[in-house]
Amino acid sequence: MELAISIITGLMIIGALYAIHAKDLLSSVIACGIVGYSLVICFLLLKAPDLAIVQIVVDTITLIIMVAVVLDSSREELYSKPDTQGFITTVTTVLLIMILLYFFIVSIQSLDVLGTSSLRMAKHYIEGAAQKTGSANLVTGVVFDFRGYDTMGEAVVLVTAVLGVLTILRLKGKK
Amino acid sequence: MKGMTLIVKKTTQLIAGMIFMYGIYVIVHGHLTPGGGFAGGVIIAGSLILVTLAYGSDFLKLIKEEAGTTMIESLATIMVILIAVSGFVFGTKIFFNNFLPKGIVGHLISAGVLPLYNIFVGTEVAASIFIIFLSLIIFKEESTQ
Numbered sequence: 001m002e003l004a005i006s007i008i009t010g011l012m013i014i015g016a017l018y019a020i021h022a023k024d025l026l027s028s029v030i031a032c033g034i035v036g037y038s039l040v041i042c043f044l045l046l047k048a049p050d051l052a053i054v055q056i057v058v059d060t061i062t063l064i065i066m067v068a069v070v071l072d073s074s075r076e077e078l079y080s081k082p083d084t085q086g087f088i089t090t091v092t093t094v095l096l097i098m099i100l101l102y103f104f105i106v107s108i109q110s111l112d113v114l115g116t117s118s119l120r121m122a123k124h125y126i127e128g129a130a131q132k133t134g135s136a137n138l139v140t141g142v143v144f145d146f147r148g149y150d151t152m153g154e155a156v157v158l159v160t161a162v163l164g165v166l167t168i169l170r171l172k173g174k175k
Numbered sequence: 176m177k178g179m180t181l182i183v184k185k186t187t188q189l190i191a192g193m194i195f196m197y198g199i200y201v202i203v204h205g206h207l208t209p210g211g212g213f214a215g216g217v218i219i220a221g222s223l224i225l226v227t228l229a230y231g232s233d234f235l236k237l238i239k240e241e242a243g244t245t246m247i248e249s250l251a252t253i254m255v256i257l258i259a260v261s262g263f264v265f266g267t268k269i270f271f272n273n274f275l276p277k278g279i280v281g282h283l284i285s286a287g288v289l290p291l292y293n294i295f296v297g298t299e300v301a302a303s304i305f306i307i308f309l310s311l312i313i314f315k316e317e318s319t320q
Contacts, residue, residue: 049209053201057217061224061304065311072315135206135286143211144292152259155296158303159252165307166245169314 005045012038025075029066033059050139176312178231187229194222198301205293206286212293216300223305232312241309248302254295258288 015034022028036059043052125142133141143151178184201208202215227237284290 050211050214053210053214054217057214057221061217061221061308064224064228065308133286133289135289137206137209137211139209140206140211140289140293141286144289145287148259148292151292151296152255155252155255155299158300159248162245162248162303162306165310169310 001045005042008038008042023077025070025077026067029063029070032066033063036062176232176316179229183229187225191222191226194225195219198222202293202297203290206289207283212296213300216297217304219297219301220304223301224308227308227312232316237309237313241306241313244302244306244309248299248306251295251299251302255292255299258291258295
């Protein structure tokens with residue numbers, strides 16, 4: 001299973017790199033879709049079907065909106081000359097990424113294997129959750145019963161985001 | 176925004192209702208199978224976006240749709256908070272208490288308040304995503320007129 005996840009992560013990196021360097025904007029938008037859909041397969045391999053369902057539908061809707069925007073404009077990217085300030089920025093970024101990657105690899109050696117519950121609360125959630133909440137789906141039981149405050153916060157954040165979108169995208173008031 | 180060709184319209188007539196029913200199924204069975212309120216809400220929004228894209232914006236009178244949808248979204252959020260508060264009133268004085276009887280694990284009517292939470296959160300998520308899509312289309316229509 002780790003081999004499959006490594007191959008799919010490599011595919012995502014290739015797709016992201018192509019999305020940056022493509023000449024046609026429509027190609028780069030479709031390459032962003034590659035990243036999103038490969039993540040769905042990663043979620044299924046890691047045994048998380050709720051996340052996979054949400055990710056595939058939200059990625060489809062995002063792709064629809066991005067393609068509609070790109071098809072409406074001139075589909076080419078503006079050309080900027082390479083200059084020395086861009087070169088210094090690129091070298092500094094790569095150095096910082098390599099330093100942080102080294103610390104990341106060192107700190108991962110001390111963690112447990114992916115999938116074992118190592119936090120103290122996790123044991124209390126898993127044992128007897130079906131009797132305490134009454135639901136067969138453990139994820140729904142945790143999201144709506146044990147951690148109900150977070151779900152209420154998520155719902156309120158969605159309403160706030162919609163309020164922000166409705167405020168910005170008004171054209172009639174500006175005349 | 177013009178609609179699409181005849182093939183797309185006929186296919187939408189056949190399929191959009193089934194996608195809507197599938198979204199309702201994912202929401203209502205949220206405590207038994209994977210899915211839940213958020214996933215089912217986005218699926219329902221997807222079917223509404225399909226109908227809007229296939230038939231064009233003149234056919235559907237989009238500004239009235241947007242006003243009604245914002246009202247549905249606000250009502251759904253208020254209902255979520257009301258159920259949480261009613262745990263405070265009817266149950267044992269704990270906010271967010273799961274106060275309805277829990278039933279047998281695996282049946283459709285079980286798990287206390289969870290199916291009600293799923294239904295209202297699913298309605299709210301569907302209304303939110305549809306509102307964002309509609310406001311983008313209305314913005315584009317008004318700026319090109």
